[in-house]
Amino acid sequence: MLDAGGSRRNSIELVGTKAGTAMPAEMRQVLNLQGLVPAGIEDFTKQEVRAFRQLMSKTSNLEKYEFLAGLRCISVNLFYRLVLNHFKEIAPIIYTPTVGQACLNYSYIYPFIYPSKTSVGMFITLEDTECIEAVMENYRNSMAQPIDPEVAVITDGSRILGLGDLGVNGMAIPIGKLQLYVAIAGLNPGRTLPITLDFGTNSLRYQNDPLYLGTRASRPDDEKFYAATDTVLGALYREFPDILVQFEDFSTDHAFGLLERWRNKALCFNDDIQGTGCVILGGFISAVEQAGIPARDQRILFVGAGAAGTGVAKQLVDYFVIDHKIPEEEAKAMFWFVDSRGMVTANRGDQLAKHKVYFARHDNGDTQCRSLDDAVEYVKPTALIGLSTVYKAFSEGILTRMNDLNQVARPIIFSLSNPETKAECSFEEAMRCTDNRVLFASGTAFPAYTIPETGEVKIPGQGNNMYAFPAIGLGAALCKPKRITDTMLFAVAKALANSLNEQERSCGELYPRIERIRNVAAGLAAAFITQAVREGLAQEQYWVQVVESTMPEKEAGQTAVTGRYTKRVLGEVKTLMWSPASSVEQYIVEAVATVNPDDI
Ligand SMILES: O=C([O-])CC(=O)C(=O)O
Ligand SMILES: [Mg+2]
Numbered sequence: 001m002l003d004a005g006g007s008r009r010n011s012i013e014l015v016g017t018k019a020g021t022a023m024p025a026e027m028r029q030v031l032n033l034q035g036l037v038p039a040g041i042e043d044f045t046k047q048e049v050r051a052f053r054q055l056m057s058k059t060s061n062l063e064k065y066e067f068l069a070g071l072r073c074i075s076v077n078l079f080y081r082l083v084l085n086h087f088k089e090i091a092p093i094i095y096t097p098t099v100g101q102a103c104l105n106y107s108y109i110y111p112f113i114y115p116s117k118t119s120v121g122m123f124i125t126l127e128d129t130e131c132i133e134a135v136m137e138n139y140r141n142s143m144a145q146p147i148d149p150e151v152a153v154i155t156d157g158s159r160i161l162g163l164g165d166l167g168v169n170g171m172a173i174p175i176g177k178l179q180l181y182v183a184i185a186g187l188n189p190g191r192t193l194p195i196t197l198d199f200g201t202n203s204l205r206y207q208n209d210p211l212y213l214g215t216r217a218s219r220p221d222d223e224k225f226y227a228a229t230d231t232v233l234g235a236l237y238r239e240f241p242d243i244l245v246q247f248e249d250f251s252t253d254h255a256f257g258l259l260e261r262w263r264n265k266a267l268c269f270n271d272d273i274q275g276t277g278c279v280i281l282g283g284f285i286s287a288v289e290q291a292g293i294p295a296r297d298q299r300i301l302f303v304g305a306g307a308a309g310t311g312v313a314k315q316l317v318d319y320f321v322i323d324h325k326i327p328e329e330e331a332k333a334m335f336w337f338v339d340s341r342g343m344v345t346a347n348r349g350d351q352l353a354k355h356k357v358y359f360a361r362h363d364n365g366d367t368q369c370r371s372l373d374d375a376v377e378y379v380k381p382t383a384l385i386g387l388s389t390v391y392k393a394f395s396e397g398i399l400t401r402m403n404d405l406n407q408v409a410r411p412i413i414f415s416l417s418n419p420e421t422k423a424e425c426s427f428e429e430a431m432r433c434t435d436n437r438v439l440f441a442s443g444t445a446f447p448a449y450t451i452p453e454t455g456e457v458k459i460p461g462q463g464n465n466m467y468a469f470p471a472i473g474l475g476a477a478l479c480k481p482k483r484i485t486d487t488m489l490f491a492v493a494k495a496l497a498n499s500l501n502e503q504e505r506s507c508g509e510l511y512p513r514i515e516r517i518r519n520v521a522a523g524l525a526a527a528f529i530t531q532a533v534r535e536g537l538a539q540e541q542y543w544v545q546v547v548e549s550t551m552p553e554k555e556a557g558q559t560a561v562t563g564r565y566t567k568r569v570l571g572e573v574k575t576l577m578w579s580p581a582s583s584v585e586q587y588i589v590e591a592v593a594t595v596n597p598d599d600i
Contacts, residue, residue: 100419106169121194149193162389162422167201168214185470273311275465282496293409301381304388383412386424394425399433427460461510475528479538495527
């Protein structure tokens, strides 16, 4: 007879690598399945080929998303095998940009799953916060494997990508982010925990939608919001003391508020402020190096002054201060902001939100630029960074003007808003309007562009935080720092800029190619760990020893950390972690290792 734990184990194996048509004859016999499955006994590879064919036969990306979500409920292993072997094709489905559509439709496409078998994650209402320990316990009991989650991605759905308040429908975001943790950082799926705080939505459309899955109420005021999130986070850290919490897609004020409240007392970071900041800084460093003018001559105009915008700009200021020895006031003066009311100045006559004050211009005299066109004329920027969620905010006129203004240096244009329907401009537009001279990065994935005259194929940089968060999470999961500091994130950004290979650099690219993302993430995680040890914040003794024994030669240290990690994964904790640096074959070896036919 099987106890509860036994039947849980059983369900893992049935969805494991020997499931369905891959089940060996003996297993079919034991389970009395003769005559109930086709005769062919296949290997996992064939199942994968069939699944990929079925995926590709779907006509829309949303259908592909639904297919993959369903597949994941049936076979976690097959799902991840597909994701890993076809990462380039599948990442834009399970993640940006299709995940945006998935969020908009989440209440319609919610898969029919049985949470007692395959938990999607936690949906926590305000009422649930009153019995939060029971919620944690329920989650623990629902897990397929009796292991603690290592990373939680948490949202309240109040600012999903650039799509606004989507309430509980935002759950597709933590799910997608954590799938990338598995695919890029090698985390065990069972160690990932998506959480949506279903505290209501201010969208009347959803409140009145009969199929809406969440709480039909307006959002609580700040006092209630912070009290409830404190309750949830407190319980989460009590239940899983080592867990890393990634805050995701909270509205701007709460994004800053939660980060301030928690960053110094627990292991957490905000992906939209710090993760995005890291990636943009990494790409920006590469762009500044390739632009053709001294770094201190950059004039940087930010369009959009929300959480992401000012967070990113602060990190860029640090870069100029630390790497180029420019005094902070001078570095700050290299930045201008435009928001919905025009250029952000100290004297434009409105009460500036707290996070904008640092960057408000004081040197504009009577000039107030109300439009982006005016600001471009006034600032004469060398770099234009869009985090505005205003679709096509970078008009052809603005892009052409950037080209005219930057005939000596190559213009830097980052169109970072997400998803594509919010992007400030496309790669193609930026290329066409700048005689193909642009140094470009975007938040969403744009297709490659073929220069008509030469036939040369150019690849746009995807300045998406997926280059950072899996690496930060992996680094944190391994060395368990007491907290995450700005300097640790700075180390990740620098490592990202340094990760470009010769070929990528010579093509004017700003980010490593997506095909290399697993190896790149391992290097970034190593940089994170090295810095955490340097700051005395790493708690996992093993890592402290490894890193300290290789300091101060940073490069050598990084290699050593990555190498030891692989060894550790395969040797000591193989069922708990999958190596980010390992090949797909090794990954599969790990997956197979979790299957134990004797338990059936
Ligand atoms: O999810 C993404 O692609 C990037 C991101 O964090 C956001 O736009 O909020
Ligand atoms: Mg986000």
